[in-house]
Amino acid sequence: xxxxxxxxxxxxxxxxxxxxxxxxxxxxxxxxxxxxxxxxxxxxxxxxxxxxxxxxxxxxxxxxxxxxxxxxxxxxxxxxxxxxxxxxxxxxxxxxxxxxxxxxxxxxxxxxxxxxxxxxxxxxxxxxxxxxxxxxxxxxxxxxxxxxxxxxxxxxxxxxxxxxxxxxxxxxxxxxxxxxxxxxxxxxxxxxxxxxxxxxxxxxxxxxxxxxxxxxxxxxxxxxxxxxxxxxxxxxxxxxxxxxxxxxxxxxxxxxxxxxxxxxxxxxxxxxxxxxxxxxxxxxxxxxxxxxxxxxxxxxxxxxxxxxxxxxxxxxxxxxxxxxxxxxxxxxxxxxxxxxxxxxxxxxxxxxxxxxxxxxxxxxxxxxxxxxxxxxxxxxxxxxxxxxxxxxxxxxxxxxx
Amino acid sequence: xxxxxxxxxxxxxxxxxxxxxxxxxxxxxxxxxxxxxxxxxxxxxxxxxxxxxxxxxxxxxxxxxxxxxxxxxxxxxxxxxxxxxxxxxxxxxxxxxxxxxxxxxxxxxxxxxxxxxxxxxxxxxxxxxxxxxxxxxxxxxxxxxxxxxxxxxxxxxxxxxxxxxxxxxxxxxxxxxxxxxxxxxxxxxxxxxxxxxxxxxxxxxxxxxxxxxxxxxxxxxxxxxxxxxxxxx
Ligand SMILES: Nc1ncnc2c1ncn2[C@@H]1O[C@H](COP(=O)(O)OP(=O)(O)O)[C@@H](O)[C@H]1O
Ligand SMILES: [Mg+2]
Numbered sequence: 001x002x003x004x005x006x007x008x009x010x011x012x013x014x015x016x017x018x019x020x021x022x023x024x025x026x027x028x029x030x031x032x033x034x035x036x037x038x039x040x041x042x043x044x045x046x047x048x049x050x051x052x053x054x055x056x057x058x059x060x061x062x063x064x065x066x067x068x069x070x071x072x073x074x075x076x077x078x079x080x081x082x083x084x085x086x087x088x089x090x091x092x093x094x095x096x097x098x099x100x101x102x103x104x105x106x107x108x109x110x111x112x113x114x115x116x117x118x119x120x121x122x123x124x125x126x127x128x129x130x131x132x133x134x135x136x137x138x139x140x141x142x143x144x145x146x147x148x149x150x151x152x153x154x155x156x157x158x159x160x161x162x163x164x165x166x167x168x169x170x171x172x173x174x175x176x177x178x179x180x181x182x183x184x185x186x187x188x189x190x191x192x193x194x195x196x197x198x199x200x201x202x203x204x205x206x207x208x209x210x211x212x213x214x215x216x217x218x219x220x221x222x223x224x225x226x227x228x229x230x231x232x233x234x235x236x237x238x239x240x241x242x243x244x245x246x247x248x249x250x251x252x253x254x255x256x257x258x259x260x261x262x263x264x265x266x267x268x269x270x271x272x273x274x275x276x277x278x279x280x281x282x283x284x285x286x287x288x289x290x291x292x293x294x295x296x297x298x299x300x301x302x303x304x305x306x307x308x309x310x311x312x313x314x315x316x317x318x319x320x321x322x323x324x325x326x327x328x329x330x331x332x333x334x335x336x337x338x339x340x341x342x343x344x345x346x347x348x349x350x351x352x353x354x355x356x357x358x359x360x361x362x363x364x365x366x367x368x369x370x371x372x373x374x375x376x377x378x379x380x381x382x383x384x385x386x387x388x389x390x391x392x393x394x395x396x397x398x399x400x401x
Numbered sequence: 402x403x404x405x406x407x408x409x410x411x412x413x414x415x416x417x418x419x420x421x422x423x424x425x426x427x428x429x430x431x432x433x434x435x436x437x438x439x440x441x442x443x444x445x446x447x448x449x450x451x452x453x454x455x456x457x458x459x460x461x462x463x464x465x466x467x468x469x470x471x472x473x474x475x476x477x478x479x480x481x482x483x484x485x486x487x488x489x490x491x492x493x494x495x496x497x498x499x500x501x502x503x504x505x506x507x508x509x510x511x512x513x514x515x516x517x518x519x520x521x522x523x524x525x526x527x528x529x530x531x532x533x534x535x536x537x538x539x540x541x542x543x544x545x546x547x548x549x550x551x552x553x554x555x556x557x558x559x560x561x562x563x564x565x566x567x568x569x570x571x572x573x574x575x576x577x578x579x580x581x582x583x584x585x586x587x588x589x590x591x592x593x594x595x596x597x598x599x600x601x602x603x604x605x606x607x608x609x610x611x612x613x614x615x616x617x618x619x620x621x622x623x624x625x626x627x628x629x630x631x632x633x634x
Contacts, residue, residue: 315559
């Protein structure tokens with residue numbers, strides 16, 4: 001038989017029984033449509049989170065005091081308290097060729113007052129390089145000046161919201177704030193930036209790290225943020241950091257280095273798994289559609305017994321009959337899948353209308369996967385009915401009207 | 402040439418064994434016109450189904466045009482049915498969703514014949530069997546006689562050597578029945594072997610050879626004009 005004839009035969013047979021065809025198309029369309037919508041939601045959520053993390057800065061490494069992962073071997077009997085991270089540690093890191101920027105961070109809260117207004121505010125002590133590491137942008141004025149990071153200076157940079165709350169519409173540049181017992185001159189205000197994961201830079205006051213240590217009366221750092229020279233250098237930078245700190249801390253590995261890549265990869269993995277899970281749930285509904293297809297095809301075979309008997313009588317071998325019924329099932333699945341893609345696309349579009357801030361996109365792989373699954377489903381669940389048709393005894397099939 | 406030797410076909414109904422055919426020997430030459438008669442349940446349809454390769458005997462040897470068919474693979478048997486045998490049934494067995502034309506075209510389509518050639522052949526058959534105005538009608542829009550003519554056109558479109566008709570007039574009124582018989586006889590006159598099951602003795606007597614069956618056995622095999630019937634042997 002010719003392919004065109006086989007397809008036309010299946011098509012005509014499908015349109016000849018509208019009720020059952022409608023049912024099968026509906027089931028398949030719902031299955032494929034849900035795969036498209038669910039995978040789009042999952043994929044978009046993943047992209048959203050990954051983008052949020054990327055906005056923290058690129059090629060980022062974070063050095064934390066204390067070892068969070070056990071490298072093996074029993075813990076030391078005498079408790080070794082991890083050494084603190086200090087400003088000199090941060091200075092030492094600066095010398096590595098793999099590292100572009102180093103921003104030591106000291107974090108705390110202190111009362112900030114301007115005139116009669118006073119607020120308890122997060123104080124971020126850092127250096128000029130934080131500007132590059134966190135990819136900040138200035139709204140007014142300038143950021144912390146370069147210079148010896150171990151020396152404090154009485155200047156500060158305000159987050160966008162802080163400026164609003166303390167100064168309102170008045171320009172804060174050149175004004176003097178009181179933070180704890182110290183006075184700081186405002187030299188800049190950060191630009192308004194969308195929310196990002198982690199610390200909200202809108203609600204902080206940034207001062208030089210040495211001043212912050214004096215303010216909080218400590219010599220330790222909260223963490224050190226490091227930017228590698230490029231993506232390839234991240235791993236080398238991590239090794240360098242560990243070995244520099246080890247040398248400075250009497251051979252103890254007492255810091256943890258988190259690479260942003262690793263964090264991102266973890267989130268990426270979590271969300272990919274989530275997307276696959278919801279897509280899998282959608283795929284289950286496709287196989288439910290497959291079972292429906294099988295049942296409806298079985299009914300079709302018994303309804304068309306005499307047709308099968310006749311086909312045999314006029315010379316169709318069993319293989320031909322299998323092909324005809326299989327193609328019919330696959331055609332129905334495919335048409336259902338195409339309808340499902342349309343339904344899914346509409347669904348995604350509607351979700352986009354309802355949640356305009358959530359960037360929803362349809363991943364191409366999910367479209368292809370949905371169609372492929374539909375096709376395979378049609379084939380798999382079409383086999384049994386087709387075999388049953390081929391096995392029908394033509395004499396018995398023809399002896400009934 | 403059809404040659405049945407010692408053919409037995411048995412059915413099991415419950416615990417009981419029923420013989421459809423019992424050790425039947427039968428030889429039919431090319432171009433013969435045979436009426437198969439006998440009471441209901443005597444094995445007439447079983448005989449036709451075995452000759453037409455729709456059914457397999459439990460024992461015995463069946464040679465079709467010199468080829469032993471017993472034990473042939475399904476695909477090979479299908480090929481023989483397609484090219485050498487045409488079936489005509491009491492209940493027509495037209496595909497209800499297809500037009501008269503499409504029903505006639507079906508064997509050509511299954512055989513993979515080129516669409517252009519198909520169209521020509523179908524067109525010719527439609528004219529030959531007087532279906533010109535009805536080609537695009539579906540079976541339920543056709544009269545009984547017209548349906549049987551469509552079925553005959555379908556059975557002959559592959560130009561088979563053998564026509565097997567199982568009570569072809571059983572579901573028709575007298576006038577359209579006669580019309581159908583005349584068409585079949587006309588086909589037989591062009592050297593197509595015609596084997597027809599009928600209950601009607603009058604129709605049976607028109608055939609040159611009459612086979613009477615009883616309980617799966619050929620009770621009598623009568624040739625009215627030996628000169629023609631054996632000429633082909
Ligand atoms: N599929 C079958 N199963 C059981 N018995 C059958 C079957 N087909 C035919 N028979 C039996 O075989 C015998 C011959 O049947 P059949 O050839 O149809 O007779 P006829 O066509 O002469 O009326 C009958 O007794 C019938 O009951
Ligand atoms: Mg019968």
